[in-house]
Amino acid sequence: MVCNVCDMTFQRARTDEQRNERRRQILDAAAAMLTEVPVAGLTLTALSRRVCLAKANVLRYFESREAVLLALLEAEIADWISELESATPGAGTAPERGDRLADLLATSLTRRPVLCDLISAQSTVLERNISADTALQHKRAVLGYLGTLVRFTGRHLPELGDEDAATLMQTVMLTAVAAWPGSRPPQAVLDAYAADPALAVMCVDFTDVVRRTTEVVAAGLLTRERQPR
Amino acid sequence: MVCNVCDMTFQRARTDEQRNERRRQILDAAAAMLTEVPVAGLTLTALSRRVCLAKANVLRYFESREAVLLALLEAEIADWISELESATPGAGTAPERGDRLADLLATSLTRRPVLCDLISAQSTVLERNISADTALQHKRAVLGYLGTLVRFTGRHLPELGDEDAATLMQTVMLTAVAAWPGSRPPQAVLDAYAADPALAVMCVDFTDVVRRTTEVVAAGLLTRERQPR
DNA sequence: TTACTAAGATACCGACGGTCCGTTATGTTG
DNA sequence: CAACATAACGGACCGTCGGTATCTTAGTAA
Secondary structure, eight states: OOOOOSSSOSOOOSSHHHHHHHHHHHHHHHHHHHHTTTGGGOOHHHHHTTTOOOOOOOOOOHHHHHHHHHHHHHHHHHHHHHHHHHHHHOSSSSHHHHHHHHHHHHHHHTTOOOHHHHHHHHIIITSSSSOOOHHHHHHHHHHHHHHHHHHHHHHOOSOOOHHHHHHHHHHHHHHHHHHHHOOOOOHHHHHHHHOOOGGGSSSSOHHOOOHHHHHHHHHHHHHHHHHHO | OOOOSSSSSSSSSSSHHHHHHHHHHHHHHHHHHHHHHGGGGGHHHHHHHOOOOOOOHHHHHHHHHHHHHHHHHHHHHHHHHHHHSSSOOOOOOOHHHHHHHHHHHHHEEEEHHHHHHHHHHHHIIIIOOOOOOHHHHHHHHHHHHHHHHHHHHHHOOTTOOHHHHHHHHHHHHHHHHHHHSSOOOOHHHHHHHHGGGGGGSOOOOOHHHHHHHHHHEEEEEHHHHHHEE
């Protein structure tokens, strides 16, 4: 199946380098598809068609559909973090810096729908059908990224201790995960929301929720910092 | 298929009352199963076996598998709220009442794993495969419950305005949804967590996260209340 | 007793994730 | 250049999923 759509420079991957290239192609295709369909809608058949490979051959490179998505998640997190790291903390009072951090997190997450989709599907959908080995490896990777995020937070709000910085980041991530409109309801339902003013509340703005949560939690933690119980 | 396990007092539901009884039996069975398997693992076949009905007959009472779970979700929320309503606000400073509210929410949610499972699966899993009509009806019901929860919060922390009470409850629910260990990883993975101290962090305590988030967010909102930007 | 209606049971559908096995491209050796 | 060994590949296939169509039969009313 020589594909004239995909840029297959070789038909059969025989060296390690070529195999890595195949993995990358699969991940790229998955990422592209996730901009069109929700995580649950990404099927192996469709993915394999996209990379011009038979389904069995996708499973040759990843132990399961979930393993593909988990690998993609790690790549997306790494990319996001490297974007965050390029932002310098800046000056101002602690609340001001908290607000700026809130804005930075909210807008950068909003710009990465694929990442948000994957994170929010992580516990419910992804961590099934995975060998214990893969799961552990993934967890270790995520743990590393979490540490980086906490240090990042600490650099922006040094008045928070390590523990509170971790709490802040944890709360923000949890909120983001839950507030992400995972897979949007069908259009008919959205239309009905728009028609009924009472239901408009249902359409929470993701960016706004994440920003507000970060601001408020940072404020709460800073308050407690000053006057510990 | 006359079942000697289920308490089928009639074989064929012919009156409205009997049909409601069937619906209740189905919901009860689903609730019981959710204490054993995660939402994603509750299959129509298993559910129908449990209520001693053919699969097609379960779908006679609910438009789809998701509709069953959505109906169960509403029932569980209603039950939870009626438990919350029975708690009286009590006295003390605002932060003290905030902490008590945090504890109340955290412990009551922890005691309701089925509710947490369903809420956390709501956007990702449940709101698919539902007619627009059912979706709207469900959303309206949830909206009503949310309003009750916000009023409940306002009664415990009257110094928060309506808007901040809503923000608090929203954040708490979002955090709870995301922190809920949806469907637990396989036992082998859990064992490995226990073995590796660095991975122990992964086992966040749900009750603790919800309690802390509520406390901190309440504190943050109260701070801003006193000194609006 | 008979006839009608709707609840229940059965067979089936397409799509899913995943596996098996025969085929063949491709680098290596004579 | 030809023969070979190997492993990437393709496609047929499996069991299970949610859901539908259709037939059977229980329960009621005439």
